[in-house]
Amino acid sequence: MIQTIVQKFAGRRSSIRAAEHRFIIIALVPTIIFYAIVKFYPIFFSFFISMHEWSLFGNVSPFVGFDNYAILAKDSLFYKVMWNTMYRTFAGTFLGAFSSLIVALILNPIKRGSIPLRLIYFLPVMTSVIASATVWKWMLQTRFGLLNQLLSFIGIQPVPWLQSTTWAMPSIIVMGIWGGIGFTVIIYLAGLKGIPKDYYEAAEIDGASSIQLALKITLPLLKPVVSFVLITGVIGGFSGGFQAIYMMTGGGPLDSTRVLALHIYDYAFQRMFMGQAASMSFVLFAIVLILTLVQFRLQRVNWEL
Amino acid sequence: MANQDFVGVPSQVDARSLTRGATDFQRLRRGLLINYIVLGAGAILMIVPFIWMISTSFKPQAETVSFPPRLFPINPTISNYIDVFDRANMGQLYWNTTFISVIKTIFNIYTSALLGYIFGKFVFRGRDIIFYILLSTWIIPFEVYLIPLYLMTVQVGWADTFTALIVPEIFTIYAMFMFRQFMYTIPTELIDAARIDGAGEWYIFHRIIIPLSRAALFTLIAFYFMWNWNDFLWPLVVISSHDKYVITVGLATFVGEFWNQYGVIMAGASLAIIPILALFIAVQRFIIEGVVLTGLKG
Numbered sequence: 288m289i290q291t292i293v294q295k296f297a298g299r300r301s302s303i304r305a306a307e308h309r310f311i312i313i314a315l316v317p318t319i320i321f322y323a324i325v326k327f328y329p330i331f332f333s334f335f336i337s338m339h340e341w342s343l344f345g346n347v348s349p350f351v352g353f354d355n356y357a358i359l360a361k362d363s364l365f366y367k368v369m370w371n372t373m374y375r376t377f378a379g380t381f382l383g384a385f386s387s388l389i390v391a392l393i394l395n396p397i398k399r400g401s402i403p404l405r406l407i408y409f410l411p412v413m414t415s416v417i418a419s420a421t422v423w424k425w426m427l428q429t430r431f432g433l434l435n436q437l438l439s440f441i442g443i444q445p446v447p448w449l450q451s452t453t454w455a456m457p458s459i460i461v462m463g464i465w466g467g468i469g470f471t472v473i474i475y476l477a478g479l480k481g482i483p484k485d486y487y488e489a490a491e492i493d494g495a496s497s498i499q500l501a502l503k504i505t506l507p508l509l510k511p512v513v514s515f516v517l518i519t520g521v522i523g524g525f526s527g528g529f530q531a532i533y534m535m536t537g538g539g540p541l542d543s544t545r546v547l548a549l550h551i552y553d554y555a556f557q558r559m560f561m562g563q564a565a566s567m568s569f570v571l572f573a574i575v576l577i578l579t580l581v582q583f584r585l586q587r588v589n590w591e592l
Numbered sequence: 593m594a595n596q597d598f599v600g601v602p603s604q605v606d607a608r609s610l611t612r613g614a615t616d617f618q619r620l621r622r623g624l625l626i627n628y629i630v631l632g633a634g635a636i637l638m639i640v641p642f643i644w645m646i647s648t649s650f651k652p653q654a655e656t657v658s659f660p661p662r663l664f665p666i667n668p669t670i671s672n673y674i675d676v677f678d679r680a681n682m683g684q685l686y687w688n689t690t691f692i693s694v695i696k697t698i699f700n701i702y703t704s705a706l707l708g709y710i711f712g713k714f715v716f717r718g719r720d721i722i723f724y725i726l727l728s729t730w731i732i733p734f735e736v737y738l739i740p741l742y743l744m745t746v747q748v749g750w751a752d753t754f755t756a757l758i759v760p761e762i763f764t765i766y767a768m769f770m771f772r773q774f775m776y777t778i779p780t781e782l783i784d785a786a787r788i789d790g791a792g793e794w795y796i797f798h799r800i801i802i803p804l805s806r807a808a809l810f811t812l813i814a815f816y817f818m819w820n821w822n823d824f825l826w827p828l829v830v831i832s833s834h835d836k837y838v839i840t841v842g843l844a845t846f847v848g849e850f851w852n853q854y855g856v857i858m859a860g861a862s863l864a865i866i867p868i869l870a871l872f873i874a875v876q877r878f879i880i881e882g883v884v885l886t887g888l889k890g
Binding site: 309310311318319321322326329330333390393396397402409411414415417421425426433436439468525564568575579 | 645734760858
């Protein structure tokens with residue numbers, strides 16, 4: 288009697304296991320095939336392309352080995368592009384992280400009206416960069432743009448924001464901060480929520496000022512979140528900026544806003560040097576990979592906290 | 593919960609002011625007043641580009657370049673909008689973008705929920721290895737894929753088709769990762785109980801897992817729809833005929849053609865921004881909570 292029940296139960300269990308296996312296989316096999324074709328094969332293909340003098344139009348694509356990489360190492364334009372990319376990445380990330388932190392710290396204690404305020408700061412995040420870059424380009428226009436018109440009221444001569452090698456990149460960085468601040472603020476607010484209220488109450492009873500509270504309690508406890516924001520910002524920054532720069536300056540003036548993402552697109556699809564562009568994309572890949580490994584190390588340390 | 597503020601139930605602040613005296617209460621109020629002023633000033637800076645875009649879009653050409661700048665047009669006109677619809681083929685752009693975004697979002701979310709469920713709730717050999725191999729593609733910048741994917745697309749004859757826009761992005765790693773995280777909040781006993789009752793695996797996934805994942809589902813749908821709607825680089829590279837353009841590429845082309853007709857261009861930008869913004873203000877609660885839900889729990 289007991290034996291038959293056990294047998295029946297075991298039989299049922301194994302049929303459940305078989306159904307589970309079927310389910311897993313049906314879901315996983317297409318996924319793995321997809322990733323193999325669309326995510327892994329292209330990386331090898333791209334490396335293959337970077338070893339050739341590859342043009343879309345020519346039928347002949349001679350093998351050139353590492354020549355494309357060697358050319359990059361001697362190309363002064365490429366160094367300029369790397370400098371621009373780092374300038375935009377580091378200035379944008381640090382200023383963005385700092386201003387978002389300020390906004391988050393003063394938004395955090397507010398209860399009434401905090402939702403509409405958050406929404407306003409979040410609006411640019413939801414907006415297509417192509418559309419907002421169009422608007423910014425109009426506001427930064429030298430003669431009729433809103434910014435220069437407003438500045439003229441306090442006697443400042445028109446600044447050619449996007450036509451000047453000095454001001455073009457800062458303009459693009461400021462627009463990038465405007466576009467990303469809402470997202471970072473919300474990440475900080477989530478981090479601030481995790482700090483227990485008792486800490487502040489205890490410190491207040493001991494007579495700590497609000498600046499002391501911020502410096503001695505909030506910032507140290509928020510450190511993991513800040514480093515998360517900074518590192519993901521830097522990693523994203525190296526491959527970012529394409530849409531804003533494509534719309535606002537096209538990389539100019541005098542290549543002063545030409546960043547890596549735009550340079551790769553330009554070489555591959557405008558100048559049709561696909562092999563050369565592929566080698567640049569591998570340089571980008573290497574940078575991002577190294578930064579990600581650094582992030583893993585840092586995060587492991589932070590988790591201990 | 594939020595209503596408490598308005599009905600006058602003594603909140604923390606009121607209670608404190610009663611016990612500690614009025615000066616403390618005033619100090620707190622004054623402190624928050626500064627917060628409101630700073631945030632309000634910041635909010636104005638954030639919103640100025642949108643206001644100026646809309647303002648310019650209703651101005652006749654002569655007024656867009658007049659000095660001093662005016663917020664409200666003297667002779668408001670909708671001719672800029674009519675121009676955009678006529679010349680930029682706006683109806684077609686809306687249709688293309690909506691069609692592609694909806695299809696892509698459905699694929700993205702369905703496949704991600706399924707895989708998140710499998711990696712989060714099943715135990716099988718090689719699970720973690722497969723998961724981490726898939727996850728590793730997350731860090732690869734799209735620029736690395738741009739050239740090989742384009743050449744592959746041309747090779748299979750998909751250049752200048754919607755298929756090329758949709759197929760390479762059916763699966764997505766970010767949503768899959770988020771769903772996997774979310775699965776830990778669903779009790780395994782529930783799934784086992786359903787199995788004992790004789791429910792099939794697909795039935796469990798569709799009727800139990802998906803409804804229970806609502807919170808993650810709505811947020812990710814909102815985000816993916818937005819990202820798909822705003823996508824630019826891949827459509828720019830793959831699509832070459834005007835009647836297949838998506839809205840971002842259409843706007844970029846339009847701006848190039850009508851540069852210095854600022855009113856018309858701002859009307860175009862407004863038309864690209866406003867539908868999606870309206871949609872998102874309608875569901876904003878999900879999004880802002882969702883960033884918290886999905887952004888940091890990882």
